[in-house]
Amino acid sequence: MGNFKSIAELDFQNLIKSEYFPSPDAWEDQVLYFLLLDRFSDGQEKGFIDNDGNVVTAGNTVKYLPTDFENAIQTTQDAEIWNEAGQKFVGGSLIGLKSKIGYLKRLGISAIWISPVFKQVVSQETYHGYGIQDFLDIEPRFGSTQDLVDVVKTAHDHGIYVILDIILNHSGDVFGYINGQPDYQSGKTFSVEGFRNALGIPDLPLDFVGDNKYPDAAIWPKELQTAETFTQKGKIIHWDDSPEFLEGDFEVLKDLHHGSGLVDNYSPSETLKALTKAYKYWIAIADIDGFRIDTVKHMDPGATRYFASVIKEFTMSIKKENFYLIGEITGGRQRAFDTLEITGLDAALGIDDIPDKMEYMVKGYRNPTDYFNLFRNSELVHKESHIWFRNKVVTLFDDHDQVRKGNNKARFCANDSGVLSLIAVVGLNLTSLGIPCLYYGTEQGFDGKGGNDRYIRESMFGRNFGAFRSRDVHFFNEENQWFSEIAKIVKIRKEHLALRRGRQYLRQISGNGTEFGYPALMGDRMNSIVAWSRICDDKEILCAFNTDQQNETIAYVTIDESLHEIDSHLKCLYASGVSPVQVNVETRNGKAVRLTIPPAGFVIYG
Template structure:
């Protein structure tokens, strides 16, 4: 499947916003967020500038893993509403110019799924081969993704009389995606949600989806991409592939990019945190220079935080310990031996300059930015909640009971609200909407600057050499012009001056975030950055007619 129309490649310059419906807004005051509540906040997301809504799993589920343990692929969990409520959200989002993607979690099901319940009852069940069974687990079995929760990836099922494979938790048996019947069932799931109106999928744990040991395992991803293209020519596949670049690149497909549409850049994300810990741009610069060149039909997704732990598994043990010591000094802040269960603002001590520098950098990197709900107001985590739940607390809408998330009793909420300095009393949407200096308005400014800078999504990327180890300077050259972004990883007392002297025949430069215009002296511009300083500078040539 080849995409040729630029309008079909909307993901190249989209602003993604990920949320869990159950934690966003509870409209009927039963304690759980719902689709009706979300529908009443789409104008808020439109004001922020979101162009694509990414919904975490909302399907019927025991919710032993935040809904990623799916018991029915074709429904809506009654706690959130019904299918009609979902359709109304999609319709309303589309009317406001927002796309909608949903999670495609088909590397495993819940053990409560009817397929598995049938499979475990009899070896003659038509669903037995939907899963992977053995009489004895292999001696050389791979390690569990959750070594602090599971001692292996095979579990003995008494009813079935065999072991089944589970790459994640034992209540999430792996689907046998090498089975053509399983692939047919997955195609029905994809076709169902595309028919209802979604614009694509965030594909969960992609390497586990196609890890069947065959030589042609990527043909399955190609088949999925082709199927999505037939049903929706502009459909996106945003893949979760946490692998080194040399292995990750294969999941984009051939030179035309015929597998995943987009992938999260886990490498740059992890090196970002090492740079923050060292106050040195070097680790991130190294990652960005190693980024593979993508086909025109593909894109990177840049993020600061996501709904899981902040994984650091691609750093060396010494590097990971550096980040732990800087940002997760207590054992309770860590998980699985590789990750951090904190949001960015508390990690950075609530320093607004440092926090804003990180988001400015993320929006300026080549690719499409992905926000996790609450990032736009600087929400923190709940430090006493176990594991990943710490960063999945209810959205903080106002300084009122339950943060105006719900009128139910606090004990009925999915998780307690954040307390202390990052509580709704101090961090909430209502207050920030009326404060032009707030985090919300800063993120909205970034979104607006990103929207008028198509070179970030489409342009040629180059890291510009300069003498300061703490500074990252990169250039994005597009058909309409050039953007240069500068970011200082060093704190107060480390002011630096960067000289830009390769601006060709340019006569002026515009600071898109500071609303300043500079006249260039023979194509040379000196830019001073304070500690944690940042600039987005549009290099304008004579006759440039863009709205700057």
């Protein structure tokens, strides 16, 4: 299995299996979990609960204790070692991930999004997986093709779907320019010194290098070993200038030439055709359920449409009727949703406005209307109802890039006593519109302090780059203060259709029961209840959190006037602290209930 050198070697008639795991009826019913494979698990942890519910007594990495906090940076020299380790492969593997499927299942996860698993340029430390050298093989530091098949099979056995992170826009740094990496200059094509050999030296001709060089030199499959595969125009400097952001290299990652023409009459290149067949192979061999497509903004819309069309046709032919394509589309809401309409992708990854407004609203620094208006009816997105957003955007508040934060990158828990409000922001993510996604380590309260990409990519399994500036301890702890609470909220989400597919309304509140209005910033920080309803048919679920981290807050909250009788009540389905078990419906601002929410608390009533 695997080790194909050419697209021509792929015999789909024999690769296709007799039966595949069916797609979900609705992706908005799912809860995603995004993990960087190198930073998740190496399978050597001790004392965690395995897939069958048993405590593992083997392994050589013990569970993190509070006394292990910053044990890796006690001296200047140790701190330098820990920092340096964050720029290299740490050792996570597919076998390690397979051993933690039960952990994810108990958290309530129903779909895992795995960072790219494909073979990387061997001479470079692209632990994140975005520097692909071979599109038909697995990075050996991660495992083998069979290991990927086993991970997916184990996930499916536990009722969990698998989404692979894939790259179409670029390859790894597989060749060198003459005189080094140039900057983009008005579409100028630069001379290339050659493909890189196994040591990273660009001394191989920019054409087919021969099977004897396989697997660590140039680029594979061999159909990509031509000059026409690459645009060769240097790295992007102006990220919003067209055509620069479409033609330029992504730093040292080399831009691939996809074809030419307008969207409706796009002519795909042989490169794009080969890549599309390569990704069909991974669906066929591993039973993948969806793709997250990297850097869609930097691709021709026609290329994205071609890929989406071919993949959808293929997956329908093997009866995966709802194979999901999620695009990473930067540049704001308008660009994202126009791209979906044009290309046929299923959903956009909400990495701009959504995480910013979600994080800072919960911390009291954004007006709630700024967040909830992202999902309202709007001519801007050419849709008549905000219900459309339920399955068209993947929502998250932490991720592995955090482009929005510039040089101040850190997880939610790092600043503003964020750990106190962690359940509130997770609750918002899980119960507001969109397909919710948790970033690995959230359930362990990771802080990601440091200001750089590497620090928000901590290791769950320790080794030399553990979370909280630690080493040699793991974080698969199901008894901490967050894991079980997140699992409870996910369970409630699964039990109530309104929380997954319902309409959404930000609710007006009142302190005195007479004067109502939407919660808003007054001064530097808002200490208030923020409440919203999800309504499906005749069922309303009311969710709310308290931005005040120090004090209990009480407020009247407006609810739907037509769905409730006066003196009836809403039952408390979840509370992250002590809250009333039920609240009575009163005649205020139409109809309202009086909520009491503990400091930084989150509640659900229905």
